[in-house]
Amino acid sequence: MSRYKIIYKVTWPNGKIYIGSDLTDSTSYFGSPNPARLEADFPTRESRRLMSVTREILWESADADDAEVRARERDLILSHRASDPAIGYNLVPRPRPASLD
Template sequence: MVTEGQFPKTFGYVVYKITFPNGKIYVGKDVSSNGHSVRYFGSWDSSIVEAEFTREQLEDFSLRKQILFESSDKVEVARMEMRMIKELEANNPKKGYNRTPKFRPAELPERDQMREGHEFDGQNKCID
């Protein structure tokens, strides 16, 4: 029975994505004993996020939370969280707020590592 002010449990364990007003994302998991809570928004580092917004922007601040994956298996959710962090590049400081696993630029395709202002041949080799 749900009492006033409570939400019924509607999800098992989940992987979710939070999108911030600047377009950056955070991917996390909720494996609480009672399954996913609508009130849970992860453990992202608020000091890193706050540094990217003005006080005025923080006064009217909206987040979007999306459930990406659900399972009754905590191990499967943990694996999927790591997979989604890497696939979505949520650990790339230019794209997201995840700090683990550590982002390594070498993981990017070579074309994404090219610096602006240089000319490249058809095989991604710098020719200037």
């Protein structure tokens, strides 16, 4: 049985997102969102007492190589603007500047 490589989106209670990849398709892996951004958005004990997050698989492949997974992850982070602090918890890649067209 081959393991799928996946790219997932985690949505936090405030609607912000984190996009990551998992090369092992683990059910328990939820990535490494930026802890400083998370703590700033949930500063009180009460805001941290009960949290539900959702993990959605955005893309999966049984035969992609690791480089393809990383490239697709980068593209999805950019297209979802997950590294924009107003939208998500990814640190990289940095959001593309707005077009001046």
